[in-house]
Amino acid sequence: MKRTTEPAKMRISFDLDEVLFVLPETHKTEPALPFPLDRMFPERLRLGTPELINTLQGMGYEVWVYTSSFRTERYIRRLFRHYGVRFDGIVNGERHLKEVQRDRKTTLPQKMPHVYKIALHIDDETVICSLGRQYGFRTYHLDAQDDDWKEKIIARAEEIRKVCQGDGSSDTLHGGE
Numbered sequence: 001m002k003r004t005t006e007p008a009k010m011r012i013s014f015d016l017d018e019v020l021f022v023l024p025e026t027h028k029t030e031p032a033l034p035f036p037l038d039r040m041f042p043e044r045l046r047l048g049t050p051e052l053i054n055t056l057q058g059m060g061y062e063v064w065v066y067t068s069s070f071r072t073e074r075y076i077r078r079l080f081r082h083y084g085v086r087f088d089g090i091v092n093g094e095r096h097l098k099e100v101q102r103d104r105k106t107t108l109p110q111k112m113p114h115v116y117k118i119a120l121h122i123d124d125e126t127v128i129c130s131l132g133r134q135y136g137f138r139t140y141h142l143d144a145q146d147d148d149w150k151e152k153i154i155a156r157a158e159e160i161r162k163v164c165q166g167d168g169s170s171d172t173l174h175g176g177e
Helices: 049-058 073-081 093-101 126-135 149-165
Strands: 011-014 062-066 089-091 118-123 138-141 172-174
Touching: 011 089, 049 062, 049 149, 062 118, 073 089, 089 093, 118 126, 118 149, 126 138, 138 149
Parallel strands: 011 062, 011 118, 062 089, 118 138, 138 172
Antiparallel strands: none
């Protein structure tokens, strides 16, 4: 019997702070978790986050978190589980230091998505997005309130999936462009 291997799923990662976790004073947010969960998990999710992540996974993408924060993987998984979201992978500050920076004398950028075979990383920091060209990873810059952010990220992911099936170069797209 002949075995066929499915192509690897394309990986997309999201930063947490100012990307998925936002302030209700500056962004539209998902409803807060009910008491007492809102005390254990005070972060507020950008409106549409659960829908976007579940949609991307339904489209065949792996969805990861890649954050420089030192929140534990367990904390992140538990928080998002209350919103019906399960990530395929999580890289936090501790994991990045252990697996990417290791004992190198030269300090590497705080995020290196390509090390984890992440094809698209969504971040709010301009410096992370600009390092994409230098280090060979694709980014989408998201910071301000944008009612169309989900559609733009899906379109960017689909664009990259098509490029990855051919032979494209790494690039950065900024929200709103």
